[in-house]
Every structure is written in structure tokens, then in C-alpha cells.
Amino acid sequence: MQHVTAHPDGILAVDAGYGRPGVAAIHLVIHQGHAAVIDAGTNASVPRVLGALVAAGIPPENVDWVILTHIHLDHAGGAGSLMCAFPNARLVVHPRGVRHMVDPAKLWEGTSAVYGAERAFALYGRLAPVPPERIVAAADGTEIDLAGRRFLVLETPGHSRHHICVWDETARAFFTGDTFGLSYRELDVDGRASIFPTTTPTQFDPDALHASIDRLLSFFPETMYLTHYSRVTDVERLAADLHRLIGAHVAVAEAARGEGVARHVEILAGLEQIVREEAERQGWTHPEAEVLELFRQDLELNAQGLGIWLDFTAGKEPAPTQ
The missing domain is CATH 3.60.15.10 (Ribonuclease Z/Hydroxyacylglutathione hydrolase-like)
Known part of the structure; x- marks a missing residue:
């Protein structure tokens, strides 16, 4: 199969x-x-x-x-x-x-x-x-x-x-x-x-x-x-790469300014840059546009999650209940 x-x-x-x-x-x-x-x-x-x-x-x-x-x-x-x-x-x-x-x-x-x-x-x-x-x-x-x-x-x-x-x-x-x-x-x-x-x-x-x-x-x-x-x-x-990349995600989120859509767009742009840098580090052979498209949905969801995390840590949102 x-x-x-x-x-x-x-x-x-x-x-x-x-x-x-x-x-x-x-x-x-x-x-x-x-x-x-x-x-x-x-x-x-x-x-x-x-x-x-x-x-x-x-x-x-x-x-x-x-x-x-x-x-x-x-x-x-x-x-x-x-x-x-x-x-x-x-x-x-x-x-x-x-x-x-x-x-x-x-x-x-x-x-x-x-x-x-x-x-x-x-x-x-x-x-x-x-x-x-x-x-x-x-x-x-x-x-x-x-x-x-x-x-x-x-x-x-x-x-x-x-x-x-x-x-x-x-x-x-x-x-x-x-x-x-x-x-x-x-x-x-x-x-x-x-x-x-x-x-x-x-x-x-x-x-x-x-x-x-x-x-x-x-x-x-x-x-x-x-x-x-x-x-x-x-x-x-x-695991070492994963720890490093979690830290990079957090740094992008914490550096973002503003709220709402503007902050989300800034976080998303930061995550795209992480992907570009990782492509070079790992030696991925695909064109940049193809790599970004491969991660498109993941980056969107990651950016949403980082925004919710920022709001929660700032006391702006209630704790998730699940």
C-alpha cells in the first residue's frame, strides 16, 4: 500500500x-x-x-x-x-x-x-x-x-x-x-x-x-x-535544535509590537525569517518560496499560538480550559 x-x-x-x-x-x-x-x-x-x-x-x-x-x-x-x-x-x-x-x-x-x-x-x-x-x-x-x-x-x-x-x-x-x-x-x-x-x-x-x-x-x-x-x-x-528553535519563536513573539492583526503579521514575518535561516543551516535544497509554502499553515498556526501565549502571560486573556 x-x-x-x-x-x-x-x-x-x-x-x-x-x-x-x-x-x-x-x-x-x-x-x-x-x-x-x-x-x-x-x-x-x-x-x-x-x-x-x-x-x-x-x-x-x-x-x-x-x-x-x-x-x-x-x-x-x-x-x-x-x-x-x-x-x-x-x-x-x-x-x-x-x-x-x-x-x-x-x-x-x-x-x-x-x-x-x-x-x-x-x-x-x-x-x-x-x-x-x-x-x-x-x-x-x-x-x-x-x-x-x-x-x-x-x-x-x-x-x-x-x-x-x-x-x-x-x-x-x-x-x-x-x-x-x-x-x-x-x-x-x-x-x-x-x-x-x-x-x-x-x-x-x-x-x-x-x-x-x-x-x-x-x-x-x-x-x-x-x-x-x-x-x-x-x-x-x-532535541538540541528543537530547544534552540523554541527559544527563537519566543524571541520573535516577545519582540513584536502592537496588538491584533499588526502584531500577528510581525510575528509571522519573524517566523518566516526563522525558516529562511534554518534552510541555510540545514542545507535544504528546495527554493525559498517552496520551503515557505511547505510551512505556510504551520507558521500561521504558530503565530496564532504565540499571540495567545503573549496575551495570556500579560494577563489579557483567561487561561485555556481544555
């Missing part, structure tokens, strides 16, 4: 079909004839997941877990539909995310506020609720068993307050959602990956994000599986 990539240790990356190819990965862990799905993509991703499981010889009743790193809809929008397809699965989500999976109305409102209702529906479709009895509220330290394969849940705030990362002891790897940033395969240079942070609305917290990254490193992982996009190694180098 062209949209499925096989990685070591029984891990498959399914391209979620979110925008262009290579933007969002849904990871399947196959072990002893059973499977866990880590992140759920959108409703449009569901046929791809089902097809990948069929190709792997896993019947729907042998999917034991659907695990969400957080409830942003590019990660969680397809969760309700997948749970309908997997009769024996339980949904794992941060305690703050449970109520939004049971009743997605407020989650939908927040997403519509970021994208606009029409664009949000085109991206994510209609959200299906999950019965509360099928949900596991995964606080820090929760252990998950997949046919004898052990996963450990860590709370990793910074990108959002409802973010978890999942440690796979067998693979010596983390499934990182957005905590370990994004790494687009188009930008690999001779197999060498690069990294970029996500400061998207509405709960960016740079100090918490730095701490979460360091906590992941304390496990000495060999590999990180990012939702955007899948497998990276050379973890210590990427």
Missing part, C-alpha cells in the same frame, strides 16, 4: 491523507496478532487505517487500543469513527480530553474558531462521540499492555495541556504527537532529518515544552515517531 510505511519492531506509519502526502502519520503497532492505533487522524483517514490493518492480517476485533497523544483534530478527529469499527478497543486519552471525546461539541467550537466552520468541516467532517465506558483516562505513569508489549504514558505539556507521549519499551521509542515538533520528510538531506516546533493555539507554554522534551530524553530513546511525520533518529541532535 503506497500510503503505508513499515518500520522496525512491528510499527507501521499510515499516511493520514491530511492535506498533502507526508503531513500526518497514524502509527499502528502490531504485536502477537493484536494492534494499537496511535493517533487517529481525521474521519477521512479511517479507510486507510482499516486497509492497513487488513493488509497486516489484523481483524477489527484484535485492535485493543486507540491512543490519542492529544485531542487536536488532526490527531483525534477520526477517533470516534475508529472506535465504532473496533468493537473491543478502548480509547486512551489524557484526563483533560475525556469529556471532549464523550461530547465533541466544545472541541468542535474551538477548532471552528481557529479554522472557520466551513474549513473545519472540510478538514475533519462530523465528529463521532465515544461512550465513556470505553475510555481510559491516562494520567502520568499509566501502563498499557498490548498482548504482552508494554507502553508507558507520560504527561508532556507545552504544546497543549492535554498532551501525552507514549513510551514503547520494545522499540526504545516514543510516539510524540507534537511534543517533539514536526519533521517533514521532503526536507531530509541525505537521510538527515531536521525538526521544527509547533506553538499552535491555544495552550503553548515554552517552559513546559522544554521540560517535556528533556523528560523524553531522560529515557535515552533510540527513535521518535512524530505525527508530523513519522520516524526520526539522531534524537539528541534534533
Whole structure:
């Protein structure tokens, strides 16, 4: 299957079909004839997941877990539909995310506020609720068993307050959602990956994000599986770059003047300059305009998140509630 990539240790990356190819990965862990799905993509991703499981010889009743790193809809929008397809699965989500999976109305409102209702529906479709009895509220330290394969849940705030990362002891790897940033395969240079942070609305917290990254490193992982996009190694180098780039994002935000649209435009221009400098540092071979277009949506969302963070730290906005 062209949209499925096989990685070591029984891990498959399914391209979620979110925008262009290579933007969002849904990871399947196959072990002893059973499977866990880590992140759920959108409703449009569901046929791809089902097809990948069929190709792997896993019947729907042998999917034991659907695990969400957080409830942003590019990660969680397809969760309700997948749970309908997997009769024996339980949904794992941060305690703050449970109520939004049971009743997605407020989650939908927040997403519509970021994208606009029409664009949000085109991206994510209609959200299906999950019965509360099928949900596991995964606080820090929760252990998950997949046919004898052990996963450990860590709370990793910074990108959002409802973010978890999942440690796979067998693979010596983390499934990182957005905590370990994004790494687009188009930008690999001779197999060498690069990294970029996500400061998207509405709960960016740079100090918490730095701490979460360091906590992941304390496990000495060999590999990180990012939702955007899948497998990276050379973890210590990427972590150092990620710390540096989070600091650069914060510096751009703190240097911005004014309010509203004017400040947003200034932050966005600063983030574009970070991309230009990173292109030179990493040796990306694409033309500048192509690189900026590749990051266009990420930069827009990062700028929004930085603006909300500035207002919150200045006491101008209430704390996000998710």
C-alpha cells in the first residue's frame, strides 16, 4: 500500500491523507496478532487505517487500543469513527480530553474558531462521540499492555495541556504527537532529518515544552515517531535544535509590537525569517518560496499560538480550559 510505511519492531506509519502526502502519520503497532492505533487522524483517514490493518492480517476485533497523544483534530478527529469499527478497543486519552471525546461539541467550537466552520468541516467532517465506558483516562505513569508489549504514558505539556507521549519499551521509542515538533520528510538531506516546533493555539507554554522534551530524553530513546511525520533518529541532535528553535519563536513573539492583526503579521514575518535561516543551516535544497509554502499553515498556526501565549502571560486573556 503506497500510503503505508513499515518500520522496525512491528510499527507501521499510515499516511493520514491530511492535506498533502507526508503531513500526518497514524502509527499502528502490531504485536502477537493484536494492534494499537496511535493517533487517529481525521474521519477521512479511517479507510486507510482499516486497509492497513487488513493488509497486516489484523481483524477489527484484535485492535485493543486507540491512543490519542492529544485531542487536536488532526490527531483525534477520526477517533470516534475508529472506535465504532473496533468493537473491543478502548480509547486512551489524557484526563483533560475525556469529556471532549464523550461530547465533541466544545472541541468542535474551538477548532471552528481557529479554522472557520466551513474549513473545519472540510478538514475533519462530523465528529463521532465515544461512550465513556470505553475510555481510559491516562494520567502520568499509566501502563498499557498490548498482548504482552508494554507502553508507558507520560504527561508532556507545552504544546497543549492535554498532551501525552507514549513510551514503547520494545522499540526504545516514543510516539510524540507534537511534543517533539514536526519533521517533514521532503526536507531530509541525505537521510538527515531536521525538526521544527509547533506553538499552535491555544495552550503553548515554552517552559513546559522544554521540560517535556528533556523528560523524553531522560529515557535515552533510540527513535521518535512524530505525527508530523513519522520516524526520526539522531534524537539528541534534533532535541538540541528543537530547544534552540523554541527559544527563537519566543524571541520573535516577545519582540513584536502592537496588538491584533499588526502584531500577528510581525510575528509571522519573524517566523518566516526563522525558516529562511534554518534552510541555510540545514542545507535544504528546495527554493525559498517552496520551503515557505511547505510551512505556510504551520507558521500561521504558530503565530496564532504565540499571540495567545503573549496575551495570556500579560494577563489579557483567561487561561485555556481544555
